[in-house]
Amino acid sequence: MPIKTMSEYWIISAPGDKTCQQTFDTMNNLTSKQHNLCSNYKFHIPDLKVGTLDQLVGLSDDLGKLDTYVEQITRKVAMYLGEVLEDQRDKLQENLQANNSPGPPDEVMPCRHHNRLKHLSLRHQRKHQHTHHQNNPLHYHPHHHHQLPMDIKADLPLYLTRFQWDMAKYPIKQSLRNIADIISKQIGQIDGDLKTKSQAYNNLKGNLQNLEKKKTGSLLTRNLADLVKKEHFILDSEYLTTLLVIVPKAMANDWLANYEKITDMIVPRSSQLIKEDPDYCLFNVTLFKKVTEEFKLHARERKFIVRDFVYNEEELAAGKNEMTKLMTDKKKQFGPLVRWLKVNFSEAFCALIHVKALRVFVESVLRYGLPVNFQAILIEPNKKSVKRLRDVLNQLYGHLDGASAGGHVSSADNVDIPGLGFGQSEYYPYVFYKVNIDMVEQTKL
Structure with a gap:
């Protein structure tokens, strides 16, 4: 019998061991191979520009707000697509796709950080990263991986489990703040366009519904034009x-x-x-x-x-023509609107996962320090194993934070230190973020 999984995924990160692969293997052996609590995937985050500690602290809070905003707009687009599909709403889920290509298999990806940098200063480390990219052009270059064409449609779990940073949209040579701004402007544009398009389509639909309503209902109120001769x-x-x-x-x-x-x-x-x-x-x-x-x-x-x-034949004909015109206009607008919603749902969802990646990166640097050395892991928990999985993860990573070595710290005990994620309602000794891919009805654990 297949194990039930949820629409909720977790992205965690842990400090790198001798190699990042070792960090992943240790966690995967314990949670997946030994206890069968979840499925795990490497969550590949490229070598982003770190900046200063002050910048990271300020950015951490702003990324939390951006995360909420992007998810809100992503859900808004999904919900409106459901409204527009009307009696075809059962096809909504299959229309919610992420059109960026899934990334390469895990084994193709090099370990993203090197322990031999462990004693370098921030300045030397960044200099090394720059030189390393120049000397190793294959490092995270998207065109060198075995991947699907960029316009391929992927369902949301596939996009997430094989996530690959979109270098073209969000260049990693830019600062973290600039990348966040690019995403914010992109989603703001989608939000503004959605308002304009939905208002125009809703007005048209409303006018048509009013005319249709007048053709039905009680004889006291309905339009009599199509009943009389x-x-x-x-x-x-x-x-x-x-x-x-x-x-x-x-x-x-x-x-x-x-x-x-x-x-x-x-x-x-x-x-x-x-x-x-x-x-x-x-x-x-x-x-x-x-x-x-x-x-x-x-x-x-x-x-x-x-x-x-x-009884006026010209007016009756005009009324019928108006109905026909509205129906024709609605049919004309339906196709392009659905296409726009599908494309922009994909854009928003992909942006959302990039925000999650930014948050994992920033939080990991703030928690685990420099040089940057951590492994991000995407977890797909098995539905009935959530509590046990939490326990196992806390056993594995509890030593990272003495204050929460016993496990989950409740929000009442949290001390809100900006940029360190302590103000979150869920705080664990490892970096932790949820991703809920049920974009229609948000399911809770």
């Missing part, structure tokens, strides 16, 4: 007019027996049943124009309601 009316008469009257169904016989007596000057046997619904009947009646107001008044006293309606 020319022969139901006396037209172009100087003295006579035809009215449409709504009669409660239980009083239909009363109407037929007495309508000629409501006022004088009613044409005998001029009333016929045109339409009925569960509650009401629609009758016409012809009378002299001069008694119209008197007839309306006395009809209302008997609970017969005269609807305001003038």
Whole structure:
């Protein structure tokens, strides 16, 4: 029987051992191979520019806000795509794709940091990194890995488990702050465009729904234009007019027996049943124009309601044309809008995972110090093993932080030190962030 997994993934990081591969293997053997608590994947983060400690502390807080904002917009795009799909909403999940290519298999990726840098200063380390990239052009160059074409569609778990940094969109030569700004502007643009596009489409949909609503519902309120025919009316008469009257169904016989007596000057046997619904009947009646107001008044006293309606073929045709035009406009806009939403969902989701990568990087440097030496790991917990997995991870990494060696520190015990993640509601001795890929209904543990 297959083990149930969740829509929630965890990204953690731990300090590098002799090699980053060793860090991964130790964790993977304990959590996955020995106890079968989860599936683990290396989460590849490139050699980003570290900057100064002050910059990292300030950026850590800002990245938390950016994370929330990007996830909010990603979900907003997903939810609106569901709205637009309407009766095809069951196809929403298959339309939520990440269109950047999955990355290479783990074994292709070199260990991202080198322990021989352990005693170098920040300045020397950054100089080494620059030289290292010049001397090793294959290092993290996306075109040298065995990968799928950049326009390939990947479902969200595949994109996440084979995450590869998008060098073209988020150049790693830029500072961390600049990369965060690029993502913020990109998502702000998507948010603004979504507002404009959704408002235009919703207005069109609303107008169409109003017209459709008028074609259905009670005879008291619905549009009567598509129910009546020319022969139901006396037209172009100087003295006579035809009215449409709504009669409660239980009083239909009363109407037929007495309508000629409501006022004088009613044409005998001029009333016929045109339409009925569960509650009401629609009758016409012809009378002299001069008694119209008197007839309306006395009809209302008997609970017969005269609807305001003038038979005009040009106006009726225009109404039908408006309906046709709105339906045509909606169909025309549907395809491009769905395509835009799919593309921009992918953009937003990919940006969200890049923000998570930035947060892991910044938090790892702040916690584990310089030189940069940590292994980021993506964990897919098995549904029934979450608590046990937490215990095992705390046994493995509890020594990293004496204050929380016993495991999870509650938010009440947290001391909020900017940039060190202590203000989070969940704090563990290892760097930890959640990724929930259920973009429609956020599931909780």
